[in-house]
Amino acid sequence: MMTHRIEPFQGLLYDVARSGALSNVVAPPYDLIDQTRQDALYARSLYNIVRLELNRDPDRYSSAASTLREWRTAGVLRRAARPAIYLYSQFFEVEGRRFRRDGFIVRIRLEEFSAGRTLPHERTFPAAKQDRLELLAALDTNVSSIFGLYAGAHPALARLMAELLAHAPAFEVTDDLGICNQLRPIEDSVAIAAIQNELETPRIFIADGHHRYETALEYRRRRRAAEGDPAAAQPYDYAMMTLVGCDDSGLVILPTYRVARRLDPEAIASFDTRAAQFFELEEFSSADAMRAALAKAGPGVLAVALGGERVKLRLLRLKDPRAMADAMPQAPQAVRRLDVSVLHELVLERVFGITSAQVKAGGLVEYTIDALAALGGVGPGTASGAFLMNPPAVGDVEAVSDAGAVMPEKSTYFYPKLLTGLVLNPLDDAAQAKA
Secondary structure (H helix, E strand, C coil), X not given: CCCCCEECECCEEECHHHHCCHHHHCECCHHHCCHHHHHHHHHHCCCCCHHHHCCCCXXXXXXXXXXXXXXHHHCCEEECCCCEEEEEEEEEEECCEEEEEEEEEEEEECCCHHHCCEECCECCCHHHHHHHHHHHHHHCXXXXXXXXXXXXXXXXXXXXXXXXXXXXXXXXXXXXXXXXXXXEEECCHHHHHHHHHHCCCCCEEEEECHHHHHHHHHHHHHHHHHCCCCCCCCHHHEEXXXXXXCCCCCCEEECCEEEECCCCHHHHHCHHHHHCCCEEEXXXXXXXXXXXXXXXXXXXXXXXXXXXXCCEEEEEEECCCHHHHHHCCCCCHHHHCCHHXXXXXXXXXXXXXXXXXXXXXXXXXXXXXXXXXXXXXECCCCECEEEEECCCCHHHHHHHHHCCCCECCCCCEEXXXXXXXXXXXXXXXXXXXXX
């Protein structure tokens, strides 16, 4: 019987003797896969995980379910012989600096946010949750992992990681971004118990995968209602999550920029006057110079590029923080002080009339981590505007979550994303599902 918050699980893993090299079957998360990349992943292998995670057939959910059954029957995906927690390490580079980020892939017991132990930090989009719910219902399997952060210092876990990293990984693959991904199963009962004990009580902040976590909660509600709310814990009471310490030296957050395809031409023409109500404006003639000034300025400053006959480049510095208190009187200070909140409340809504409801509905604002693409797309016949900011810190994520609040959608981009396809978590009965 499952009783712990953290559980090992008998994962589904690729048998490379049947599937071919891992590099041909893994994929980025679904929200990074556009149609061009989807087609490329389909062409790469008959067994690429995209055929489950983002199927392109007309009835994509039933097709994904059929594909999963076929792969398990053929042994392309095999159930691990023993329950395990997996140490997942990623080696990557950002702006010339090398990083390593380590996390434990576990099965974690689902809890409502109101319990205050597992906390979100971003708003979600309804359409994405519906898509993930239909996929989960069809597969009864977690194909990709939620990314969580655990609070506090845990020297015992750091020592365990160091011991495990001294041994060769069971699986290793370098993805399309040049990121080295390593997986080490932890099957030893003493090590598993140590992880369970250390992570039983800390708060966990969802770094990435809010849609998948909320979907797992809804799936659990529906399954429990259909089954008469069984007393014992069930596999669907858990979800697959990769847990990384908030103090991990490899935690990197990149800024997520906003691109608006259509802005009111009158608001663009009068932008300087409208924005001057809240900001000190600095004009630039070079996008590179503006980006450099933004990076040097640090938190509290925004950069804006607006289309027209001549692209306007402006750096915005908030004149008075009380403007945010007036704009968001019910929001805690941890939310009001965020650059992304300033952007959404004072620039998008007050200057351009784009409400939070319109942003959530989708279609008006797009998101990218590529500053050059965002700025380069502004001009006649393309995007109307691009909005840049510096990234929040991990402490900002903790503060917002602790306050029981959330940031606007797509406020953080924890880099790199977790690779999809290294291990899957089936929610069917273990006694009946061993391959």
